[in-house]
Amino acid sequence: MANADQKKFMAQIDANKDSIIQRLAKAVAIPSVSGDAAYRKHVFEMADWLLAELKGLGATAELKPLGKQVLDGKELELPPVILGELGNDPAKKTILVYGHFDVQPALKSDGWDTEPFELVIDEKTGRMCGRGSSDDKGPILGWLNVVEAHTQLGLEMPVNLKFCLEGMEESGSVGLDELIEAEKDKFFTGVDAVCISDNYWLGTTKPCITHGLRGIAYYKLQISGPARDLHSGVFGGVVHEPMTDLFAIMSKLVTPTGEILIPGIKDLVAPLTDEEKQRYDVMDFTLDDINGATGSNSTVSEDKAKVLMGRMRYPSLSLHGIEGAFSEPGTKTVIPAKVIGKFSLRLVPDMTPEKVNELVTKFINDEFAKLGSKNTLTLTAEHGGKPWLADPNHWNYEAAIKATETIYGVKPDLTREGGSIPVTLTFADTLNKNVLLLPMGRSDDGAHSINEKLDVSNYIEGTKLLGVYLHEVAATK
Amino acid sequence: MANADQKKFMAQIDANKDSIIQRLAKAVAIPSVSGDAAYRKHVFEMADWLLAELKGLGATAELKPLGKQVLDGKELELPPVILGELGNDPAKKTILVYGHFDVQPALKSDGWDTEPFELVIDEKTGRMCGRGSSDDKGPILGWLNVVEAHTQLGLEMPVNLKFCLEGMEESGSVGLDELIEAEKDKFFTGVDAVCISDNYWLGTTKPCITHGLRGIAYYKLQISGPARDLHSGVFGGVVHEPMTDLFAIMSKLVTPTGEILIPGIKDLVAPLTDEEKQRYDVMDFTLDDINGATGSNSTVSEDKAKVLMGRMRYPSLSLHGIEGAFSEPGTKTVIPAKVIGKFSLRLVPDMTPEKVNELVTKFINDEFAKLGSKNTLTLTAEHGGKPWLADPNHWNYEAAIKATETIYGVKPDLTREGGSIPVTLTFADTLNKNVLLLPMGRSDDGAHSINEKLDVSNYIEGTKLLGVYLHEVAATK
Numbered sequence: 001m002a003n004a005d006q007k008k009f010m011a012q013i014d015a016n017k018d019s020i021i022q023r024l025a026k027a028v029a030i031p032s033v034s035g036d037a038a039y040r041k042h043v044f045e046m047a048d049w050l051l052a053e054l055k056g057l058g059a060t061a062e063l064k065p066l067g068k069q070v071l072d073g074k075e076l077e078l079p080p081v082i083l084g085e086l087g088n089d090p091a092k093k094t095i096l097v098y099g100h101f102d103v104q105p106a107l108k109s110d111g112w113d114t115e116p117f118e119l120v121i122d123e124k125t126g127r128m129c130g131r132g133s134s135d136d137k138g139p140i141l142g143w144l145n146v147v148e149a150h151t152q153l154g155l156e157m158p159v160n161l162k163f164c165l166e167g168m169e170e171s172g173s174v175g176l177d178e179l180i181e182a183e184k185d186k187f188f189t190g191v192d193a194v195c196i197s198d199n200y201w202l203g204t205t206k207p208c209i210t211h212g213l214r215g216i217a218y219y220k221l222q223i224s225g226p227a228r229d230l231h232s233g234v235f236g237g238v239v240h241e242p243m244t245d246l247f248a249i250m251s252k253l254v255t256p257t258g259e260i261l262i263p264g265i266k267d268l269v270a271p272l273t274d275e276e277k278q279r280y281d282v283m284d285f286t287l288d289d290i291n292g293a294t295g296s297n298s299t300v301s302e303d304k305a306k307v308l309m310g311r312m313r314y315p316s317l318s319l320h321g322i323e324g325a326f327s328e329p330g331t332k333t334v335i336p337a338k339v340i341g342k343f344s345l346r347l348v349p350d351m352t353p354e355k356v357n358e359l360v361t362k363f364i365n366d367e368f369a370k371l372g373s374k375n376t377l378t379l380t381a382e383h384g385g386k387p388w389l390a391d392p393n394h395w396n397y398e399a400a401i402k403a404t405e406t407i408y409g410v411k412p413d414l415t416r417e418g419g420s421i422p423v424t425l426t427f428a429d430t431l432n433k434n435v436l437l438l439p440m441g442r443s444d445d446g447a448h449s450i451n452e453k454l455d456v457s458n459y460i461e462g463t464k465l466l467g468v469y470l471h472e473v474a475a476t477k
Numbered sequence: 478m479a480n481a482d483q484k485k486f487m488a489q490i491d492a493n494k495d496s497i498i499q500r501l502a503k504a505v506a507i508p509s510v511s512g513d514a515a516y517r518k519h520v521f522e523m524a525d526w527l528l529a530e531l532k533g534l535g536a537t538a539e540l541k542p543l544g545k546q547v548l549d550g551k552e553l554e555l556p557p558v559i560l561g562e563l564g565n566d567p568a569k570k571t572i573l574v575y576g577h578f579d580v581q582p583a584l585k586s587d588g589w590d591t592e593p594f595e596l597v598i599d600e601k602t603g604r605m606c607g608r609g610s611s612d613d614k615g616p617i618l619g620w621l622n623v624v625e626a627h628t629q630l631g632l633e634m635p636v637n638l639k640f641c642l643e644g645m646e647e648s649g650s651v652g653l654d655e656l657i658e659a660e661k662d663k664f665f666t667g668v669d670a671v672c673i674s675d676n677y678w679l680g681t682t683k684p685c686i687t688h689g690l691r692g693i694a695y696y697k698l699q700i701s702g703p704a705r706d707l708h709s710g711v712f713g714g715v716v717h718e719p720m721t722d723l724f725a726i727m728s729k730l731v732t733p734t735g736e737i738l739i740p741g742i743k744d745l746v747a748p749l750t751d752e753e754k755q756r757y758d759v760m761d762f763t764l765d766d767i768n769g770a771t772g773s774n775s776t777v778s779e780d781k782a783k784v785l786m787g788r789m790r791y792p793s794l795s796l797h798g799i800e801g802a803f804s805e806p807g808t809k810t811v812i813p814a815k816v817i818g819k820f821s822l823r824l825v826p827d828m829t830p831e832k833v834n835e836l837v838t839k840f841i842n843d844e845f846a847k848l849g850s851k852n853t854l855t856l857t858a859e860h861g862g863k864p865w866l867a868d869p870n871h872w873n874y875e876a877a878i879k880a881t882e883t884i885y886g887v888k889p890d891l892t893r894e895g896g897s898i899p900v901t902l903t904f905a906d907t908l909n910k911n912v913l914l915l916p917m918g919r920s921d922d923g924a925h926s927i928n929e930k931l932d933v934s935n936y937i938e939g940t941k942l943l944g945v946y947l948h949e950v951a952a953t954k
Binding site for chain 2: 214216218220225226227228230231232233234235236237238239240241243244245247248250251252254255256257258290293294295296297298299300307310311314315316317318319320321322323325326327328329331332333334335336342344346371372373374375382383417418419420
């Protein structure tokens, strides 16, 4: 399927194997932990190193300062965002690449088998262990490896590239949304589609491409009555207890098998098409994968497709906890005076936080009225985020699918994820362009855990995938 | 109604007014806080003072050591129990008097208007402010005042008295049950009835006599599934969530108006007799009293008798909280892996913790089975205590009722309390004698709060009440 240029490129990546692993080793050696003030200087060091690499490959690039933040009581400079550009041929498409160069904290004493900030390669298993190997230094260096190979081959890049690489992803992406909004009609002008390099295969053997993320609507349900906590001996049976009301209402939101009982919610969910259903049937995924991740056997169904749809394409409702009730170990005979139940819904198209707020508010007020309680209910909608779903028939996806077939010889799973990656929605909404999540690593890479790793094969083939994807982008109409 | 001896006695108490208030002032000045290691020496000081007072009045008395405890990380000697005896005429009845000489902590900076360990008398209102004035130094000194007046008058005491005065009541009565059991056939031999001096009127204007206390059965309901907390984005809709199961079950225990839904519980409750019902109708009590105490208007009924029965003679079920769920302020999108719901029932005759355990266990297991959840449920019965109910037609009560009519000119309310006073049950069960709770103070004395007070009238008339009660005990068959 690959044309001559693609073949030359892939061979060059194989030839560069040692040097591009060395590039990753250098990146992992910089402990660019964004969440710890003591490590902040290394995030800057990482930005400088990456900027030099980009410039060395012929890109124009600059560090965009984001101002200050307060962390651990100290005022700190935020790490800059790297905005880079390679090529501006109006005849070519322009792909915006997103990734991040900061990492999660890691200490050997956390339980790592090796030094976290040293890339240690196990020749037998092909695993490259080190913090950031998979999340997200390997994937961003993949793009640099692509450019380098083209230069070495004297091969023209098939598309124009723009880079947006941040250093605060592991710490809330502070300042990023504002920068994207501010640069919308400046740096980001001319972007045709976006490729986000910051996720993983669904399993460990088959590549996937992610085209959807669930949104969220988070609620605080406060019920208050007495002016102070009461003794259950003296007041049990005497007053309307806020906890009883809270349990009565929160128990009516969702069934133990996860069915949301709020009227109207199901009607908002876009219907399942046969084509989509088939995707779940063939996905590289078993119940064992889920059970391994939860350390239990507690899936709501034994049907793989149902479980996958429960995570990817249907809404869910989780009860998180109660503020103001007795939460310590031991026993206490208290009637809590004011309790705040926390719950949230994960949203899918065509749900929006606004529509969901309306239904949740009406249902909860109706149910509370039925109780005939003298307590007071206050429902607050906390953060809300729309679901995101990209059209997988767009040329951006066509290119990624073709490239995956070329590299891995298999049609990738078209997956959606249950959680959210906020920058995805920011790019989709702000730039109004198709966004694609193209993963390099596997589900078992342990992104936020000890012994984070990236397999050599995922790094090498994943780098090839990025390059061939760009060629396929150029080839689409 | 009072005979000549009673009249002389009452007049003597009036004559002694200043000196007996001075006695209370001396007692309040000793900061006998049992719950603070730094104050422990003052509990011993208080025991010594009281022992000397008793001996000064002709009683034989001794300090019974209870051994050691660990408090605030320090090994401390427990305050002794005072066991005292006055008279041992086999022709007379023997009344055992219980009270405590330790107090709750108090600092001026807590918000007191006056120095807590100084008895400050407001001549206008007749309030005597000071920690321990009402809980429980005033009541125990009442007994000493009675003996003193009889001695001054050359009047024979109508009954034999035994005293059991402890110094750890505010800190769990550590060691007391064991002492009572050990002395059952020694010091406590010959006791005909018990009078507990450690509670309050139901309201502020009418005296009452307490003849019942509710028991308790406390439960921990654990539901576990996943091996670790999960992210609701990734696993919401995928697994059986322990919180959903917990809410489903705990919401089925009790209605928002307090009706217990566990089958069989209601059948255990002794039926309401007309005679008993009438007592609630006439009790000196308004809904405003309850609303004042809760700082709200949230009683389960507007019917006074119903509210009183809810507290005194019917069981209740309160949901206290959840251990293991998200309980902090803010928002967290967690699916808790293991949650422990805490709830308890207050028990009334003929409920016992054993019978209740059986019903609760069956109901919860049945309800959990209905959920079809893959999670695991574990129900643990924590502390249980029987309800206590004394026969108010016993001569002990007849005497107290007559005495109250003599002193206050009104038939006292026959009340039951919603909480528990464990020593009551210990005396009733260990000695197998009728136990009576005869209060001195009012409901608004603020026993555990700032500005604790005892009204001069309650101290003086309450002292008279104790003396006349002893005379009436002697007069009963």
